[in-house]
Amino acid sequence: MFSFTWIQISLFLMLLLYLTAVTGKEFHITVRDGDQASLPCENMINDQEKCDSTTWIYGVSQNSTAVELVTLGQIGKNAKHKSDRLSVSANCSLVIKKVTAEDVGRYTCRQYESGQQQGPDALVYLSLITVSGHKSPKTVMLSCFVLTYGDCRHTVKWLHQGSDVDKDGQDMRTSQSGCSATISFKTSYYQEKPGYLATFRCEVTNKNNQEVQLCSFTPLSSCEKAGVDPTKTSVELITTASPTLSSTTQEAHTDCSLLNYVMLAMRVAELLLITVITVVLVRARGNKRPPDAIIVLNSVGSPPVTLSAPAAHQQVQDEAAVNYENLRGPFASVKLH
Template identity: 60%
Template sequence: MVELRWIKMSLFLILGLQFTAVTGQTSLYITVRDGDEVTLSCENVMNGQDKCDSTTWLFVGSGSTTAVELIKLGQIGENAEAKSDRLSVTANCSLVMKKVTVEDVGRYTCRQFKSGQQQGQDSQVYLSVVTMTEHKNTDEVTLNCSVSTYEQCEQTVKWVYEGNYWDVNTQHMKESQSSCFATVMFTTSPLAETSKYYELFKCNVTDKKNGKVQLFAFSPQSSGE
């Protein structure tokens, strides 16, 4: 009987350790606008490093399965030269990326090494990017807002006018929505006649997983610059 209890206890401990190993990996989800700067936090960073010489950052882009070493033991990776002028590492080994583009959408993994051996679980950050564009056609203006994601879209997108959601039947203004994409069009109204109408619009992005809401202000620079 004592032996049976010992076996059950051992199984419980083994299963508990397996569960900890699986759930030990941390994952963060970040959404930023194209052109912005973003800091990706490394949640598993080891203490006592010299200029993050134990830290490696890996990147897998949307639709890809190949990992690229952006940072290798604190230094810019050989295959990251195209992004080298936009990348840097902070004192706590977070990854900083300037002028984010849609091509930066993907999964970022912070991995720790000691004497060539990986230490602990990975820390992952999933980066999504918001893009806004503007199209004019005589007295008609169309604003688009879309979110590019690494995995299946888990965000809802909606345009906000002066801080409030409007009725899609409002005169001179129409809106359409689909997964991770929203469009608003307005015509023959005072809005279309002023160069500052964009100050009245914001793109509302809500993450379904954690309920986080972000408002991105529209500006003329979002139309391709």
């Protein structure tokens, strides 16, 4: 039983050594967007002339087709769209300038001699850290996330003045999910306290090599290795390159306010127009005069006579008196016996 156990252990060690020899070395490099990355080629053959035995192959995912970026020391035709950002150093490392999200993936350094591959591949996994911010009228939110090849192998969290932040604190709140983390606080803090953003750091830990990096929100700044005092650097960066927060909500709020002002002006103009029209109609009715002439209809067969207003009034009075007398006449001459 004892000897059988040792046989199993020996076979396991031999298998482990075999797999290490076949797969070669692995490196995990994490940089911030916009930084420069240098990917080492640990299986490089010595005495190469301008890395003419080195080929770099790139894969964005396990299911994607690999692309040759460098073929025997020369930038390949498949990398022409970003050839201005790629170069090969003297030790055959692949140098990528201004790293973006499209550069995240697995890089394979392979050696050739006389058309035959020499030795195992050297693998380099490149990950990218992105820090962004968003401002609304009431809240500022900072986001930090890591783009990786395959599953997330990083932990991400926000620090304030070098310490962890409570998830449900009174002044600020933070949340973590996979390879991302956010922190939010009142906009008034950002506006009233100069350099307040410089007190925040995004801590990114690479589980593959336990490397810890601290990234500030300040643009155009690289992440720093843990243990380095970033106070002086942060103040200089915050002064020379002011952070910019996206404020789409604020812009939408401004547009909405402008529309409200326009609608209010139109309503005021409408009320003024209605008032003017009402005043004009009232004055027109108040200035209406009686007619200057009245048409008087005579008895049947007589033509109508047009009289002026005073004359018509006098005739109406005379006719009333005459009619009254005519009505009284017959009744007055009647006597009873």
